[in-house]
Amino acid sequence: MREITVRVNGRLSRRTIKDNELLLDFLRDRLEVRSVKAACWRGECGLCTVKLDSHLVKSCLVLAVEADGKEVKTVEGISPEGELSPIQKAFVSHGAAQCGFCTPAWVLATHELLQEKPHPTQADLVEATSGLVCRCGTYNQIREAVAEVSGTTARPRHMKESLARA
Amino acid sequence: MTGEGSVGKPIPPEDTVRKVTGTALYTYDWDLPGTLHAKLVTSTVPHARVVSINLDRAKAVPGVVAVLTGKDMPFRVGMYAGDRDLLAVEKVRWAGHPVALVVAEGPEAAERASELVDVEYESLPAVFDPVRAMGADAPIIHERMEEYKHASVFYPVPGTNMANRFRLVHGDVEKGFEQSDEIIEDEFRISHVSHGYLETQNVVAQAFRDGTFEIWTSAQSPFIVRQIVSEALKVPYNRVTIRVPFVGGGFGGKAGLQWEALVALASKAVGYRPVKLVLSRKENFASSASREGVVANVKAGFTRDGKCVAYKVRFVLDAGAYADYTVNVSRAMGYSAEGVYEVPNVHCESLAVYTNKIPTTAMRGFGYAESNWVLEQVFERAAKKLGMDSAKIRRVNLLRPGESHTATGEKVREDVGDPRKVLQTVLEAIDWEGKAEPASQPWKVRARGFALCVKGPSQPPNASSSAIVKFNEDSTIDLVLGTGNFGQGTTTAISQIVADQFGVPVERVRVDPTRDTGKSAYTWQTVGSRGLFTDGVAAMRACDDAKDQILDLASQVMRLPKSELEVADDAVKAKGRPWLTIPLRDLVFGYVYPNGNTVGGPVIGRGHFTSSLNTFLDPQTGQGVPTIFHTFGGTAVDIELDLVTGAIEVLKAVQVFDVGKAINPLLLKMQLDGGFIMGMSIALFEKIKFDEQGWVTNPNFTSYYIARMKDVPKDFEARYVETPQFDGPMGARGIGEMSMISVASAISNAVFRTVGVKLNNLPMNPEEVWRAISEQKPELLAKAMESFGRIEAAVKARQ
Structure with missing residues (x-):
């Protein structure tokens, strides 16, 4: 002890x-x-x-x-009081959480990535989150959320562009 | 908000804020004051009689309060096969079988004591291969199968290892083969798969001296848990309360029997203190249930013009030591054998077979995902053999709504979906007619392929759902549902539907995140993508009931006949006279006249849904109506295959489903992308490995690999078709499970179509793919090696 x-x-x-x-x-x-x-x-x-x-x-x-x-x-x-941080907000609006059990870790990891590199590349994101797993498969939504916060132009297509009524 | 309503809008799930702030609490986070900790003691041998269990050393460990064994609970439990013991009674049936439960003051003491339980075994011959287990000389794993309480729709064969034998016969398959010009015949295998839900199975239970039990559990279906626990403990259902907070993933693996009854008994044994059991990841792999393995033998006959006229298939499911839920998986695999096609002559046998391996259970898309792996590859191969385009052969055989019958003889209604449009949309989205992109390296191949699928929820005909719509003082609505929410977003979608029934903003409607069998509305289970449909319809009926009460009151207050009134835009309005209106707020808690007189009271609407269409299936022919709807869909992929390593990389994923009505496009997209990723992970990476004693050798996330960010396709394309289902909620159908069914088949079809290599076994990991290439197309591999070698040499030369 x-x-x-x-x-x-x-x-x-x-x-x-x-x-x-x-x-x-x-x-x-x-x-x-x-x-x-x-x-x-x-x-x-x-x-x-x-x-x-x-x-x-x-x-x-x-x-x-x-x-x-x-x-x-x-x-x-990350956002001890008041408003959610930008990445938290983006997780919500992009549907980047399903069961949510892994979500706190992903939010922390992506938040820290964005603090360090405000405009991370896809490779940066892959590297920064290589130690994390999400069984529900929210990776594409997380990618979109990070892209929105970083404002990168090489962002993945948002749901509105990649989902359409046939 | 009035007018257009919230159905059809991409509204984020209401519980996400809790998830992103770390305030969503799961059973894993749950502790009651004075909680004791439990630890399993598991079998070290695959099949043996338990001669004796000596608990002296374990009980001597400081802090140990009790050690329970099978002698304390000599009964069987279960849902479908009724074959389970809570702890081994008399014998163990797999290496990993729980034989004792240690309960102690802390996890360390429990763990230490668990290593000191001395079990003496007398080994019995074991069998690990399901086909061998069907042999006459195979050791029998369940000698007293005839005593088991099977649900009536299953057909066990006592005296053998067959837990269920499902048969489907439609037409005359031998006659069909006589009419065939081409025959496709092959064997396919599917490895055991772990659900991989990240919150391991865990339970907190407390027994009380008044004969009641309170149980917190990470479960999908609280009411089924209550049924299993009540039946096992022989207590009335209302003496058992099952509480389910947030659930860290389920995927079918938390739908049936888990550890609730065992831990409840443990609480009683330790003097009514709460007890918590949390499985380690290793225990979750080795001592809990996963998806079964499959060996499938198929023979299919096609005429020259591409018509499939005969389909004969036998599925042998490696059900493991216990098949409580897997008997139903074998049934679903059997009746889904024909997928989206109309085949006049079908003969299918689907057998759930016991082996001395880990028990098995339901998993996302169960039965359908496995039968799809066989069927869609058969069609791809037939196309190649007949020199026909992959799309054309499917068009020839597709079910025609309004005309066709499924393999179980069910007439395909016109409103159930449009498979033809699904196929067309899949082809457009993957640019089927367009030229393939070049590969990134000369030893790689770029390939496109697709597969179609259909699925409905597998449930007993009497499975029902209910919902309650409760108005509050401020006219907000508590929507009380029973269906679980562990990421699917069903409760958000149903909230949108309910909001639109009254013309109120969706924020006005809330579903409490915790399920509680004493307080939630009943629903049979949260499985099979049934929730939106069954509980959604129940909720709409609850709204009708509430509206009826509101209109009764309004009629009285407004002195107008009920038939002239309607609920819209958060108010009751006189039809055609919009100036005559009363806001809902003034009605849902009773109407107060200016002098204080009050009429009416709190409005509570209730509704239920039970399908009137489902039937049992005929025991000999499998004919009948097994599901409440069918969701048609398809997956296409653009992949790059590395011929040198056998690795497959998915570059683009296309998902198309006829969802009837997209209640919430965001939730839909989350399921389509997430389902693809899970399907891809199972297709390319996932395999539970066993040693010669049936031990799981990779019970962790290093050697059991699950897709990560780096594996995710760069491009996702999702499209939805909306053929409204007459009896669905706002026309909608379920989608959660469907989204992963045709992923593996689409990938293997891309490979076969492009390089002609047959991939019969899941997963298609580099080892499997490389072996298939080197056996089937050695010249292709040689060429690839040569170009790879040339580049390598050039690189070396430059250095």
């Missing part, structure tokens, strides 16, 4: 944890940050993605002690 101090979405938390405790369990069980999901518990699905200081990490592969003295950001930290 040991004590750690972590700033999560701007709020400082001090907790006693087990030495082998995962950051995932620390966030979900001790701090009740339930937007952080898990589907594989071994770094394959990316649903437990959080931002640890400056990097996105899979919190099922990180020990909670490694976050001691650091800052963690989850989807709750």
